[in-house]
Amino acid sequence: MPTLLFIEQYFYPEGWGGAEIPRDIVSGLRQAGFDVEVLCGKDQYTPMRPGEVPDPSACGVRIFRVPRIAGGPIHRFKSLRILWFCAYAFPWLLMHRGVDLFDCILPTKMAQQGWAYTFQGVLEAMRPAMKLAQGPIEPGCTCLACHSQPLGYIHHLLRVGNAQGVRWLAIHNVHHTQALMSRLRSAILSDSWQPLYHELTEQLPRRLKEPLLE
Numbered sequence: 001m002p003t004l005l006f007i008e009q010y011f012y013p014e015g016w017g018g019a020e021i022p023r024d025i026v027s028g029l030r031q032a033g034f035d036v037e038v039l040c041g042k043d044q045y046t047p048m049r050p051g052e053v054p055d056p057s058a059c060g061v062r063i064f065r066v067p068r069i070a071g072g073p074i075h076r077f078k079s080l081r082i083l084w085f086c087a088y089a090f091p092w093l094l095m096h097r098g099v100d101l102f103d104c105i106l107p108t109k110m111a112q113q114g115w116a117y118t119f120q121g122v123l124e125a126m127r128p129a130m131k132l133a134q135g136p137i138e139p140g141c142t143c144l145a146c147h148s149q150p151l152g153y154i155h156h157l158l159r160v161g162n163a164q165g166v167r168w169l170a171i172h173n174v175h176h177t178q179a180l181m182s183r184l185r186s187a188i189l190s191d192s193w194q195p196l197y198h199e200l201t202e203q204l205p206r207r208l209k210e211p212l213l214e
């Protein structure tokens with residue numbers, strides 16, 4: 001079985017859900033026969049209490065702790081594949097560092113904050129400027145939300161606290177992530193990764209405070 005490098009800000013022995021779920025995933029990977037190394041951040045939320053001893057049977061893997069995992073020493077690990085668990089916003093930046101397998105809650109989590117990821121930047125859907133927008137979240141997007149709902153209506157749903165607004169944004173954000181990964185894979189196969197990487201690095205982090213024009 002190949003070696004996996006599992007990267008997560010919070011990890012055992014921290015005692016809260018955001019650290020225990022990654023620990024359980026690593027334990028499951030170990031039981032499935034994978035050799036796993038863990039790169040994680042320093043204890044922040046619930047450091048171990050005095051006298052408390054880490055239970056080695058809880059995960060039984062090599063754990064390396066660094067102050068900031070986003071700039072962690074990934075290149076020093078011998079792992080063949082790298083699993084990144086819900087820790088970072090922009091997958092093309094991870095792929096540039098050698099990550100080739102990851103999972104992230106941000107497409108749905110940031111929908112809760114009123115953010116829509118587009119190929120021109122992050123659109124802030126709750127801003128008053130979106131109130132009368134007749135067009136979709138992102139012109140040209142083929143997702144169900146952009147096909148059926150004006151941005152202005154989604155803005156209204158978000159403003160009145162209707163959960164359907166978050167759901168429409170989540171549908172768009174998940175679709176965007178899949179479209180982004182499709183572009184990244186195609187660029188690797190066609191040997192055009194570098195120009196696409198620079199284009200995305202410049203465009204996608206932008207904040208959009210006005211509706212996109214069709």
Ligand SMILES: [Zn+2]
Nearest residue numbers: 141143146172
């Ligand atoms: Zn869409």
